[in-house]
Amino acid sequence: MVKDYLVFLWRAVLLSFTGGWRFYTWMTVLTVIAVIGGNAYTRQLAEGLAVTGMTDQVSWGAYIANFTFLVGVAAASVMLVIPAYIYRNKDMHDVVLYGELLAIAAIVMSLLFVMVDLGRPDRFWHMIPKIGLFNFPGSMLSWDVIVLNGYLLLNLHIAGYLLYMHYLQRQPTKLFYMPFVFIAIVWAISIHTVTAFLYVGLVGRPFWNAAIVAPRFLGSAFTAGPGILIIAFQVITRVSHVQITDRAFRLLRHIITASLMINLFLLACEAFKEFYSEELHNSSATYLFFGLHEYDKLVPWIWSAITMELVAAVILVTPPLARRMALFNVACVFAIVGIWIEKGMGLIVPGFIPTPLGNIVEYTPTWNEVFVCLGVWAFGLLIFSWMLRLAIPIMSGQFSKASGINLKQRAAMEGGTS
Amino acid sequence: MSSEGKGTNRRNFMKAGVGTMAALAAAGGVLAPLRSVENGITLDAFLQQHYRRLDADTLDSIMRRLEEETGKKYGAQVHISDPKPMDGVEYGYALNLSRCNGSRKCVTACMKENNQSRDPEIQYIKVLEMPRGSFNLEHSDHYYEHETVPAKDTFYLPVQCHQCNNPPCTKVCPVGATWTEPDGVTVIDYNWCIGCRYCMAACPYEARRFNFSTPKIPREEINPNQGYLSNRIRPRGVVEKCTFCLHRTRKGKYPACMEACPTGSRIFGNMLDPDSEISYILRNREVYILKEEAGTMPRFFYYFET
Numbered sequence: 001m002v003k004d005y006l007v008f009l010w011r012a013v014l015l016s017f018t019g020g021w022r023f024y025t026w027m028t029v030l031t032v033i034a035v036i037g038g039n040a041y042t043r044q045l046a047e048g049l050a051v052t053g054m055t056d057q058v059s060w061g062a063y064i065a066n067f068t069f070l071v072g073v074a075a076a077s078v079m080l081v082i083p084a085y086i087y088r089n090k091d092m093h094d095v096v097l098y099g100e101l102l103a104i105a106a107i108v109m110s111l112l113f114v115m116v117d118l119g120r121p122d123r124f125w126h127m128i129p130k131i132g133l134f135n136f137p138g139s140m141l142s143w144d145v146i147v148l149n150g151y152l153l154l155n156l157h158i159a160g161y162l163l164y165m166h167y168l169q170r171q172p173t174k175l176f177y178m179p180f181v182f183i184a185i186v187w188a189i190s191i192h193t194v195t196a197f198l199y200v201g202l203v204g205r206p207f208w209n210a211a212i213v214a215p216r217f218l219g220s221a222f223t224a225g226p227g228i229l230i231i232a233f234q235v236i237t238r239v240s241h242v243q244i245t246d247r248a249f250r251l252l253r254h255i256i257t258a259s260l261m262i263n264l265f266l267l268a269c270e271a272f273k274e275f276y277s278e279e280l281h282n283s284s285a286t287y288l289f290f291g292l293h294e295y296d297k298l299v300p301w302i303w304s305a306i307t308m309e310l311v312a313a314v315i316l317v318t319p320p321l322a323r324r325m326a327l328f329n330v331a332c333v334f335a336i337v338g339i340w341i342e343k344g345m346g347l348i349v350p351g352f353i354p355t356p357l358g359n360i361v362e363y364t365p366t367w368n369e370v371f372v373c374l375g376v377w378a379f380g381l382l383i384f385s386w387m388l389r390l391a392i393p394i395m396s397g398q399f400s401k402a403s404g405i406n407l408k409q410r411a412a413m414e415g416g417t418s
Numbered sequence: 419m420s421s422e423g424k425g426t427n428r429r430n431f432m433k434a435g436v437g438t439m440a441a442l443a444a445a446g447g448v449l450a451p452l453r454s455v456e457n458g459i460t461l462d463a464f465l466q467q468h469y470r471r472l473d474a475d476t477l478d479s480i481m482r483r484l485e486e487e488t489g490k491k492y493g494a495q496v497h498i499s500d501p502k503p504m505d506g507v508e509y510g511y512a513l514n515l516s517r518c519n520g521s522r523k524c525v526t527a528c529m530k531e532n533n534q535s536r537d538p539e540i541q542y543i544k545v546l547e548m549p550r551g552s553f554n555l556e557h558s559d560h561y562y563e564h565e566t567v568p569a570k571d572t573f574y575l576p577v578q579c580h581q582c583n584n585p586p587c588t589k590v591c592p593v594g595a596t597w598t599e600p601d602g603v604t605v606i607d608y609n610w611c612i613g614c615r616y617c618m619a620a621c622p623y624e625a626r627r628f629n630f631s632t633p634k635i636p637r638e639e640i641n642p643n644q645g646y647l648s649n650r651i652r653p654r655g656v657v658e659k660c661t662f663c664l665h666r667t668r669k670g671k672y673p674a675c676m677e678a679c680p681t682g683s684r685i686f687g688n689m690l691d692p693d694s695e696i697s698y699i700l701r702n703r704e705v706y707i708l709k710e711e712a713g714t715m716p717r718f719f720y721y722f723e724t
Contacts, residue, residue, distance in 0.1 A: 045452060123610070204620060357623070
């Protein structure tokens with residue numbers, strides 16, 4: 001059995017480096033971007049966080065914004081898990097695994113974004129319970145460390161187990177994964193709720209210190225996550241022989257439509273609360289939506305985000321429009337980008353503006369910071385693509401213990417489309 | 419396996435070889451900026467435990483090591499000690515806003531006393547210039563520059579760490595690197611902080627500063643009398659804050675900001691001593707605290723008395 005597994009690993013390694021020209025090009029481009037990002041991060045290690053645009057006033061920026069968005073993407077994979085495993089929806093069963101792989105990649109990215117934000121990454125071990133000093137349950141950040149790593153392990157186990165069983169062409173044993181699936185569902189909600197509570201718990205920041213933040217996190221996550229999956233599935237069907245059923249797409253469309261509506265509704269609730277009462281605590285929201293005095297760097301961003309989300313909403317709720325794949329894709333991309341702005345920089349930066357003592361210091365990421373962000377994204381996509389490279393032939397039965405097919409033939413098959 | 423398969427394998431190994439070479443070259447390129455780092459992290463520093471887990475001997479050897487490092491890095495002979503909190507002492511601070519004239523002498527004295535970086539500039543005390551008739555902090559000017567102070571129709575609100583009874587900052591720290599001492603001072607173990615800056619997001623008084631760069635202080639301006647938990651020169655990448663000058667106050671001296679104040683607006687002392695000046699002020703003046711609604715219960719009070 002151990003031998004089988006080792007052979008599987010070895011064959012997987014070989015398969016990872018095999019593919020058509022498109023696969024090589026894609027992986028090379030991602031590697032190059034990741035390496036550039038790595039270089040930018042090393043510069044940050046050498047010179048300190050002074051190479052970022054962050055200040056004492058705006059002490060979190062693009063890193064934490066991307067972290068927040070990606071936790072949502074990871075959590076959203078649960079929206080595939082529920083219909084697939086609980087309602088035994090056959091169409092979703094085929095795609096749920098890819099959702100779990102996306103969750104793994106997203107969690108890895110969000111953990112990396114926390115790492116690159118640390119002033120002293122060399123002291124990371126201080127967070128390890130017992131060896132270090134883990135401030136649990138006091139700090140919400142320690143909760144976040146637990147739920148994010150736990151979610152990563154859960155998904156690694158579920159996806160890894162199912163893939164390996166597929167490879168062996170054996171029926172997976174329910175006991176070995178179903179309990180974890182149920183835990184993962186609750187866990188997915190928790191990772192995003194806990195991440196919201198990171199901000200909600202801060203009494204000195206009225207923009208974050210609001211109950212609506214956690215529900216809004218979930219609404220936006222369940223829009224952006226399935227949106228990314230819809231795009232990914234189309235790429236998968238284009239470059240491989242995997243077929244994703246129309247019904248699976250339709251279900252994802254329903255999810256993204258409903259979630260986007262909920263997100264927009266909650267946004268309206270928030271806007272009403274902030275602006276109708278005209279109290280003083282709405283300065284951050286004023287800064288975000290209209291600018292404060294002469295400071296208005298985020299205004300074009302947030303209105304682009306809202307416009308994109310509204311356009312996406314109109315397309316999604318109008319069946320004749322949504323049925324046209326090109327428009328549907330536009331809606332998905334708009335929803336993803338809109339939420340990335342709104343729940344990234346649009347959530348993090350205004351929390352710091354104005355400061356608790358009424359000072360206004362604006363924030364713009366530096367190029368070095370942007371390169372680090374791109375590097376993390378490229379690395380995450382690299383992991384996701386690599387996992388798909390293994391998972392697709394496994395799921396379609398081309399890559400299995402029994403498959404006598406040799407690498408060259410397989411390469412020819414895979415590359416057949418290229 | 420067929421001969422064809424072997425051929426593919428060989429080609430794959432070639433590819434892997436080329437890939438490995440490229441990866442090594444890339445790694446070299448990625449790591450290039452690290453060559454400019456002056457001092458790497460020593461194993462001792464890397465493995466150092468949390469302050470509250472150190473025995474006296476270990477702490478002593480750490481302080482000697484830090485003295486040596488400061489000597490090498492800044493060319494200054496310094497003495498680092500670790501004065502402990504005194505029994506029966508809880509510090510309190512009161513500030514008379516009617517007297518403060520916005521000279522910012524406290525800011526400068528604090529900077530010198532506490533070895534704050536001159537480049538980039540770090541200061542623990544912010545003096546807010548407020549227009550008369552408003553207590554909305556958003557109307558304050560943090561960067562006022564006048565030939566003379568006080569400016570007309572303004573008053574000044576100096577803010578520094580309020581050493582809260584219920585500090586939001588210590589609660590959020592994921593590694594317990596910041597805590598409140600028995601005498602009421604919230605401190606940071608600069609060798610334990612991981613630099614996540616969550617405490618800065620949590621503080622309602624903007625009292626914490628982050629070392630985005632390695633602090634720069636001219637050798638002749640370094641205050642050699644340093645406390646482990648207070649004014650020793652901070653490493654890069656960690657958070658720092660006002661400690662009520664505990665290296666002074668725990669030895670019976672006043673904080674540097676109070677000594678520097680030209681108007682006598684600042685009153686500091688032991689709140690547990692009924693005969694102290696601070697106790698008298700708290701009993702007999704209408705003192706108030708900033709952002710009472712935040713529930714932080716500061717040990718820093720304001721009052722008006724002309």
